[in-house]
Amino acid sequence: MKIDKKDVARIAGLAMLKLSEAEAEQYAEELSVVLSYIKKLDHIDTKDILPTAHILSQQNVFREDETHQCLPREEALANAPETEDGMFRVPRVIE
Template identity: 50%
Template sequence: MSISVKDVEHVANLARLALTEAEKEQFAGQLSAILKYAEKLNELNTDGIEPTSHVLPLYNVMREDEVKPSLPHAKVMANAPEEEDGQFKVPSVLE
């Protein structure tokens, strides 16, 4: 699998990354090499093999629906880069 600069731009957009031209070139080469290495997996026939998402035999861990103390509001805002009236502030989304 060869990854072009155009592919890199598409994936960077999905990943919400703004890459420089130099980074795009570098990642195109490196991702191509890594994916070429990953093609090794195609040597294996995995027809009918269940995928493993994690190794514990756990399904739908439930708990009682009880009210418990939450973090205080002021604390939650403590690391906010920008806030207003106790809310996280972001640039306007709608024109």
């Protein structure tokens, strides 16, 4: 199993990760090895096997539909790099 640096750059784009050219090259090489190792899974026949997403048998967990106290706005904003008027500030989105 092989992926090249173009694949890595495209996937990194999907994951919103900026990579340098050198990083893309390095990760392509390393992840090709890891993916080949993962391909070991193809040795097992999994026809008719149901996938396990989660090991607990419990299904939905319900609670009463009541309001509780939540984090005060200033505490929620306290770690933000940039705020304005009680909101998270980001670069302009709409031109």
